[in-house]
Amino acid sequence: MAQALESDPEVEMILGMGTREPTVPLERAEFVRADQTYSILSRIVRATQVDTIVHTFLVVDSTRVPGRALHEINVIGTMNLLAAAGQSGSPVRQVVVKSSTLVYGSASTDPAWFREEVPRTSPARSRVERSLLEVEGFVRDFAEDNPATVVSVLRFANVLGTDIVTPISSNLSKPLCPSVSGFDPLLQFVEEDDVVRCMEHVTRNRIPGLYNVAGTGKLPWSEVAEICGTRLLPLSPVATRTVAAPLVRLGLIEFPPELEGLLRFGRGVDTTRITKAGFSCRYTTSGAVESFIRAVRLRRSVGKAPPSYTYEQDVEQFFRHSPAVTHLGGDV
Amino acid sequence: MTPSKETLQREQRGALVALPRAEGPVTGTRLTDVDEWGRSEHSRSIARKVFAPLYNNWFRVEWEGLEKIPRKGGALLIANHAAAIPSDAPVIMHGIEEELGRPVYGMADFFFREVPYLGTVWARVGGVAAHPENALRLLRDQGQLTLVFPEGTKGPSKTYADRYRLRRFGRGGFVEIAMRAGVPVIPICVVGAEESMPIVFRLPALARILGVPYVPVTANMLAFGPAGLGLYFPAKFKLRVLDPVTFDVPSGQERYSKSRVMEEAETIRRHMQETLYEMLRERRSVWFG
Numbered sequence: 292m293a294q295a296l297e298s299d300p301e302v303e304m305i306l307g308m309g310t311r312e313p314t315v316p317l318e319r320a321e322f323v324r325a326d327q328t329y330s331i332l333s334r335i336v337r338a339t340q341v342d343t344i345v346h347t348f349l350v351v352d353s354t355r356v357p358g359r360a361l362h363e364i365n366v367i368g369t370m371n372l373l374a375a376a377g378q379s380g381s382p383v384r385q386v387v388v389k390s391s392t393l394v395y396g397s398a399s400t401d402p403a404w405f406r407e408e409v410p411r412t413s414p415a416r417s418r419v420e421r422s423l424l425e426v427e428g429f430v431r432d433f434a435e436d437n438p439a440t441v442v443s444v445l446r447f448a449n450v451l452g453t454d455i456v457t458p459i460s461s462n463l464s465k466p467l468c469p470s471v472s473g474f475d476p477l478l479q480f481v482e483e484d485d486v487v488r489c490m491e492h493v494t495r496n497r498i499p500g501l502y503n504v505a506g507t508g509k510l511p512w513s514e515v516a517e518i519c520g521t522r523l524l525p526l527s528p529v530a531t532r533t534v535a536a537p538l539v540r541l542g543l544i545e546f547p548p549e550l551e552g553l554l555r556f557g558r559g560v561d562t563t564r565i566t567k568a569g570f571s572c573r574y575t576t577s578g579a580v581e582s583f584i585r586a587v588r589l590r591r592s593v594g595k596a597p598p599s600y601t602y603e604q605d606v607e608q609f610f611r612h613s614p615a616v617t618h619l620g621g622d623v
Numbered sequence: 624m625t626p627s628k629e630t631l632q633r634e635q636r637g638a639l640v641a642l643p644r645a646e647g648p649v650t651g652t653r654l655t656d657v658d659e660w661g662r663s664e665h666s667r668s669i670a671r672k673v674f675a676p677l678y679n680n681w682f683r684v685e686w687e688g689l690e691k692i693p694r695k696g697g698a699l700l701i702a703n704h705a706a707a708i709p710s711d712a713p714v715i716m717h718g719i720e721e722e723l724g725r726p727v728y729g730m731a732d733f734f735f736r737e738v739p740y741l742g743t744v745w746a747r748v749g750g751v752a753a754h755p756e757n758a759l760r761l762l763r764d765q766g767q768l769t770l771v772f773p774e775g776t777k778g779p780s781k782t783y784a785d786r787y788r789l790r791r792f793g794r795g796g797f798v799e800i801a802m803r804a805g806v807p808v809i810p811i812c813v814v815g816a817e818e819s820m821p822i823v824f825r826l827p828a829l830a831r832i833l834g835v836p837y838v839p840v841t842a843n844m845l846a847f848g849p850a851g852l853g854l855y856f857p858a859k860f861k862l863r864v865l866d867p868v869t870f871d872v873p874s875g876q877e878r879y880s881k882s883r884v885m886e887e888a889e890t891i892r893r894h895m896q897e898t899l900y901e902m903l904r905e906r907r908s909v910w911f912g
Contacts, residue, residue: 399736402756403660409756473739475746477661482649509659517654528739556736559659561760577651 343385344376345494349426351391353419353547354458365422366429373433376440385441387494388430389486392446392479392503392560394423397552403477404561407446407501417548434499441499445489448505448560449553451579452483453586458545463519464587469535469544469554470512472525476557477509482574482582492570502568503560506576512554518577519584528555660728660761661746667726670748674717681857682815684714685912688864689722692809697762698867699801700727700770702811703789703895704778706820707839710855711813715770715862716749728761729770734836755800763804763874773797773888780837783821787814787903789896795881795888798870802884805874807867810891812898815860818909859912863902865894 350356350364369388376383395405398413405411415421427444434442449459462468481504489504516523524544527534535546562572574582657663678684692698700719702711716727730753736742751757753771761767772778777790801808822839830838843851868891872879906912 399733399742399752400754401752402754403751404756404760406756471739473741473743475661475743477657477659510653511655511657511661514653514655514657518651573647574649575651577653578649579651581651582649 343387343494344372344383345490346372346386346388347490349389349391349423351393351419351423352457353417353549354545358418361418362422365419366425369426369429373429377433377437383440385494385497386430386433386443387490388426388442388444389490390423390427390444390446392448392505392558393420393549394427394446395558395560396420397476397556397558399556401556401558404559405503406561407503407564413552419547419549441497443493443499444501445493445565446501446503446560447486447489448479448481448503448558450483450486451480451583452486453582455483458547458550460583462545463515463521463584465544466521467524467543468516468519468521469538469546469550470516470523470525471531471551471554472528474528474555475511475513476554477511477559478515478553478557478576479505479509479559480576480579480583481505481572482579485572485574485579488573489565489570493568496569498568500564500568502565503562504565504570504572505560505562506572506574506579507562508576509557509559510576510580512557515580518580519587657747660749660751660757661743662726662728662749662751663747664726666744666747667720667749670713671717671720674713677855678714678717681855682710682714682819682860683857683912684718684860684862686718686722686862686864689718691864691867692719692723692768693807693867694723694725695766697766697804697806698768699758699762699797699804699806699808700768700811701773701797701808701891702770702813703787703816703899704772704774705781705786705813705816706779706855707822707841707843708820708853709772709779709816710819711816712770712772714816714860715811715813718862719768725768727768727770730758731772732776732836755796758797758800759804762800762806771797773892776836779822780825780839781822782824783817783842786817786821787899789892789899792888792892795884798884798887798891799879802870802872802879803874803876807869808891809867810865810895810898812863812865812895812902813860814862814899814902814906815858815909815912818858819855819860821856858909861902861906861912863898865898 346369348364348368350361353361356364373386376386392405394411395401395409396411396413396415398411400412402409415424430442430444434440450457451460485504485506492498493502510518513523524538526546531551532546532548535544538544539546565571655663656665692700700715702715705711712729712731716729719725719727726749728749728751730751731745733752733754735745735750736752751761751769753775758769758771761769773792773796774790775793781788781790797808821842823842823845824840826838826840830836841851843854843856845851847854868887870887872883
């Protein structure tokens, strides 16, 4: 397990932290393991006693990681992380988990807007969804067993932004973009800056609970494609995966299992609760799409290779350097 | 803490990335007018143009009591449901949108969403899947007019022999939604839809194979052949809006007494059934009203 995590580049993005009394060395195995692949992190972890864990490394994109590794990272990784955070005498007082609205799935029987307490209507078929559901189950149990710890779970809608690469963003930046013939679903996006801001907000203010986070409004997939200047490639509504498979092989499109339902029925989440908790996204759904495609256009013209880092690293940097976090930890 | 101080501190600590700053909201430019339910006023106006001749000259729709429908604020419209391909839904939506100039969202079975093309068109012209969450958001949060057929598919799937006999009103869910949203229920009785496309018999085995709610064999098919799939008989439509029903309960509760809900639903159903019989007593001809 340790080797699987270590050999995976995702491990670099394992945690963000707030510090408290930066004197006590840390003996939790998970952190020691993680630091072996990330020496800067290790120095900080060794010199601090972790007070806040921000769990951002959940994989929500099945094209990134093979199925087995995905299970290791999401399920086993979270299990170890929570086990470490929950052991007796643990200094951890806050756990923030970055999840995804993938946990709601996407089916014809769905409501147009999911509130946090509304359960998904269809069984989870894709591996990512199953693993995320399992992870959220662990987190729920953890919150129940550790009432003194502030536990927050943030379910982010599909992320778009200048840096992050997802199957949707890579589809949208290609000349052809898959759709399912006869379907024009409504989608919701969140900008990567808002993801970071939201995690900052929740961590800084120690807000417990389960929250949906997404930009205001929804856009039809056809309109998203039009804004991005890509042409829709309608796939057959029956045997969609079989039709898509050769195109995926050729590298024309990306079509992971979690897109199949999404491109038929779309998804929407209600963000009333996070708004009441004092956070609102800066970017609306259409704002996120537009800022995404502007960045893509710039990159096309300037000819810069897309940056290889994803926003998780930003989050991590934030927790290492932000005055907010150190203030929280009383570090002067 | 002032922003400048914050920035200063961050610079001292040597932040590697620029932190996103909270500024004004960023909204993009929309290319279509599709709203968050998938309804597009543009598509809707095209649909109204196409449907107008059918509404005015074919069905010759007459309303009674249209003034009982509020010009603003949410209200749950319910109606009896009939015809193999229900003709009552477009008639009600068209009529109210033309007369009152405000949108109506029509709730229907999830099944529609699964059918390619039809599902998309249906959503663009104001169709919404009948989920309690959807109804609640439309009625309570957005104050929209929402049309629901409490009989569900049991209404249009009944044969001609059962015409104008209201089916069971589901589990009274519509009453509960109206209670939670704190909006009135406005019943609408429709006469004429039953005769526009009556079902002679059904093919349940074929429906099972196709995975659809029902497969009807209509009088229209027998009369016109394949054209009968979409061609309505020119039955005269008469609609009567009944007095809004309000419930003397606090809104926003998670649950309401089931017996109270069922009782209210049954009262409304009985009232609608009586009105329907009354309207049929007054009707001299199916075709001329």
